[in-house]
Amino acid sequence: MNKLTRKEVHWVLYDVGNSAFVMLLSTIIPIYFNHLAASAGIAPHDYLAYWGYAASLVTLLVVLTGPLLGALSDMRNMKKRIFTMSVLMGIIACVCLGLPTTWIGFLLVFIIAKAGYSLSLIFYDSMLADITDNERMDRVSSAGYAWGYIGSCVPFVICLGVVLFYEPIGISFRLAMGIAFVIAALWWLVLSLPLHKSYKQLHYVETDKQLLLSSFRNIGRTLKDMAGNKYIFLFVIGFFFYIDGVYTIIDMAAAYGEAVGLDTTGLLLALLVTQIVAFPFALLFGKLAHKYKAENLITVCIIAYFFIAVFAIFLDSQWKFWLLAVCVGMFQGGIQALSRSYFTKIIPA
DSSP: OOOOOHHHHHHHHHHHHHHHHHHHHHTHHHHHHHHHHHHTTOOHHHHHHHHHHHHHHHHHHHHHHHHHHHHHHTBTTTHHHHHHHHHHHHHHHHHHTTSOOSHHHHHHHHHHHHHHHHHHHHHHHHTHHHHSOGGGHHHHHHHHHHHHHHHHHHHHHHHHHHHHTHHHHTOOHHHHHHHHHHHHHHHHHHHHHHHHHHOOOOSOBOOOSOHHHHHHHHHHHHHHHHHTOHHHHHHHHHHHHHHHHHHHHHHHHHHHHHHTTOOHHHHHHHHHHHHHHHHHHHHHHHHHTTTSOHHHHHHHHHHHHHHHHHHHHTOOSHHHHHHHHHHHHHHHHHHHHHHHHHHHHHSOO
16 A cells, blocks of 8 residues: 555544544543542442443434534535534633533533544544545554554653652642643644645535535435445444444543552553554554455454453453453454444445
């Protein structure tokens, strides 16, 4: 495969940018929430449940708004606009995560930040059809996740240094967390600018004056087309179930590990290892997709995640969490990247 084109590089850079927030999302953010909740006298099993409820609420918000916004983004010159609004929503909320002093306030800001991030991915993923062709999709999609994993380590290490050594630096723990959120937000913002500048929407439907009505019509056409194509329909149903399991493990890992009494610093370092391991394996799955069917590789990843989830039930020591972190890193990038590129290839551009 030839080297990435300029547009493909800009697209990959957004994965690198938003991964700084994702890294905080799976490490520092839930631990800080646990700190705020514990300070308010909330029991560990309760604040773990509240964290899970918040993550589920974000999913529900995206489910309710995603199809409508997705249909709107299919119209001429709309995708970049809606993408930009979603990105700014996530970035601004990320900066504001350092402001709340109560666990409830923090949870509300977190929901907004996570919703902005999740919505931006709807439009970002759909841009893949505009920036590359079918033969390169698996490789480009895998490159996005791979460089996102390794790139996120840069701001994360800086944030981790600020959070772990706030006392020698001479600042409060709360201020250290606020600085970490600002660093992640700036990284996200700066690396989203190249894509915002260079992206051109090539595939679209014509826009009329009744945007809302047209959006619902587009949703109706999409559902009708999906029902008439069993491959698309079955994949969407399967994706609904397995990707939620993947993201649940990513979102709940740190909170779950701390709730069962594992060392916080060890948890953070283990999750950093996950990112490092995920980098070569994401690229590997992209290469394997040229030799084997993407759907078969996705199935391998699903089976691996099943055993990872079963193993997590018996998590009671630090070494088991480290082993779990390595195993997740091996399959995390592959299942996400190939799912994205496979779906992009089987649906109309």
